Amino acid sequence: MGLEAKLTGDGYLTTTLDAIIAWARRSSVWPMPMGISCCAIEMMSAVDPKYDMSRFGSEVMRFTPRQCDLMIVAGTVTYKMAHVVRRIYDQMPDPKWVIAMGACTSSGGMYRSYNVVQGIDQFLPVDVYTAGCPPRPENLINAVMQIQKKIDQSKARDWQDKKALDLELK
Amino acid sequence: MNLKESIVNKINSIGFAVVKEVTEFRDDFCVKVDSTKIIEIANLLKYDEELKFELCEDVTAIDWATRKNRFTVVYHVLSLKNNFRLRIKADLEGTSNEIESVVSVWGSANWYERETWDMYGIKFINHPDLRRMYMPEEFEYHPLRKEFPVMGIPGSVPLPKQID
Numbered sequence: 001m002g003l004e005a006k007l008t009g010d011g012y013l014t015t016t017l018d019a020i021i022a023w024a025r026r027s028s029v030w031p032m033p034m035g036i037s038c039c040a041i042e043m044m045s046a047v048d049p050k051y052d053m054s055r056f057g058s059e060v061m062r063f064t065p066r067q068c069d070l071m072i073v074a075g076t077v078t079y080k081m082a083h084v085v086r087r088i089y090d091q092m093p094d095p096k097w098v099i100a101m102g103a104c105t106s107s108g109g110m111y112r113s114y115n116v117v118q119g120i121d122q123f124l125p126v127d128v129y130t131a132g133c134p135p136r137p138e139n140l141i142n143a144v145m146q147i148q149k150k151i152d153q154s155k156a157r158d159w160q161d162k163k164a165l166d167l168e169l170k
Numbered sequence: 171m172n173l174k175e176s177i178v179n180k181i182n183s184i185g186f187a188v189v190k191e192v193t194e195f196r197d198d199f200c201v202k203v204d205s206t207k208i209i210e211i212a213n214l215l216k217y218d219e220e221l222k223f224e225l226c227e228d229v230t231a232i233d234w235a236t237r238k239n240r241f242t243v244v245y246h247v248l249s250l251k252n253n254f255r256l257r258i259k260a261d262l263e264g265t266s267n268e269i270e271s272v273v274s275v276w277g278s279a280n281w282y283e284r285e286t287w288d289m290y291g292i293k294f295i296n297h298p299d300l301r302r303m304y305m306p307e308e309f310e311y312h313p314l315r316k317e318f319p320v321m322g323i324p325g326s327v328p329l330p331k332q333i334d
Contacts, residue, residue, distance in 0.1 A: 079327040080306055086330035114313055114322025115304070123330040 021156040025069070025095070026148040027057040032068035032092060034085060036075030039102040039134040043074045046137035053137075058144050065091040070147060072140070073124070076104040077117045086123055094159045097150070099143045100126045103133040173221075173252055174199055180218060184210045190261075198257060205243065205260035205269050212275040215247060215256070222251040226276030229283050231290040235316040240265050241292060245272070245279075262292075271297040289314040 007013060035043055047053045047061065062068045065088045077085055089098070100120050103109030106129045108118035120126060127150060128143045135143075174192075177199075181189050184207055191202035203211055215223040228246040245258040262269060271294035272279045283294045285303040291312035294300055301307065306327060311318055 079329065080304075082329055113320060114318070114327075117329065123332055125333050 018156050022152050022154055025154075026151040028060075029056075029058045029070045029097070029144065029147060029151070030060045030062050030068050031058055031144075032065050032071045032088065033061045033063070034071055034073045034075075034088065036073070036077060036081060036085075037104070039074035039104070042134040042137055043072055043101065043140060046140045051137040051141060053141055053144065056141065056144055056148065065089070066093065068092050069095065070097045070099065070144070071124075072099045072101055073105045073120055074101040074134075076109070076111055077120050078115050079117055080115075082117050082120075082123055085120070089124055094162055095154070097127045097147050098124050099128045099130060099140075099147065100124075101130045101140060101143070102135055103131070106130070109133060173254060176220060177201065177215075177256065180214060180221065181211055184214065198255070200257040200259060202259045202261065205262055208243075208260055208272060209270050209275065211258070212245075212272045215258075216275055221249060223247040223249045223256060225250060226272070226279045226282070227255075229272070229279050229286055231286050231292050233290060233314065233316050239263060241267055241290065243269050243286070243292060247276070267291055268293045268295055270295050271300075273297055288312070291315060 033040065033043060045051060047059050053059050058070070065071075069092070071089055071092060073085060089096070098120075100106045104111060104116070105120045106126075108116050110133070112118070117123070128146045130139055130143045132139050174194075178189050178192055178201060181201065181203060185204075188204045188207050188211065189201050190204065193200045193202075215221050225248040226245065227248050228244075230244050232242040232244065234240055234242065239261040241262040243260045243262065245260075247256050247258065248254070249256070260269060267290075269292060271283055273283065273294075274296070280298065281303065283292075283297055284299070284301060286292050287294060287297075287300050288302040288304055289312060302309065305313065309327060311323060311326060313322070
């Protein structure tokens, strides 16, 4: 991480709390693999040894939303599925980020049809859109790096006074 | 007597002019029948010792939009005994959208008929559980009908609320 290079003889360094917290957050972005269709295959190859997303601290795919920071929505979201995606997103603890992976999630893609949501930004706050059908693993890794840049710019207190979500309980 | 003639004769034995049309296109044998007699026809095709059409592979429908008889219900059945596939078409009279369900004969028709109800709005009378297959239960339209726009009707399927 280059941190040890900053250590001088006495073995301590000075920084701001914001910087160190942002550094910790960006270095362990745990993704929630919301793999709904073919993009999920590319998402799998992004974490395999060839592309190796663990170089960026994001290899720990958690299959429970309660342990995740980043939701990778990989695949076509239909109107029926939208409620499920949103419900899983709601269960993730703050702070959290969303990647819209591929054409379908970003804009409906080739499914210009009554049953597919024309872009998940209609019901989720998307941070990074990824182009491609499906995007190559490098592209997804790039999206994760963009998320890291975004986290770098955040302050530790940004989520402190966030109000609880208005849940739509059925 | 070959199998095709036998099928037509046996269906016709149910009543006067039950078979309305017989066509064959690229080895697909198809009979058009009277839609009010569909249960009798199904029973005959399945249980007749010679025919034994035991497997119902598909039930679907056609929306002809402006034609006099708007809907046609289509059944695909397979006889394992004869290794023969038969297509049965039944025109619904006028703008009617009702036909007797064949679930009592072929159990596999259950979900096919639900799908056809969902997509075309064909009511299958005496169906044990005629719910929608794909669209949400509160949806009011039938997407594969000709008057339904490709992009759907705005607001007809609810989305979760946007997060501020």
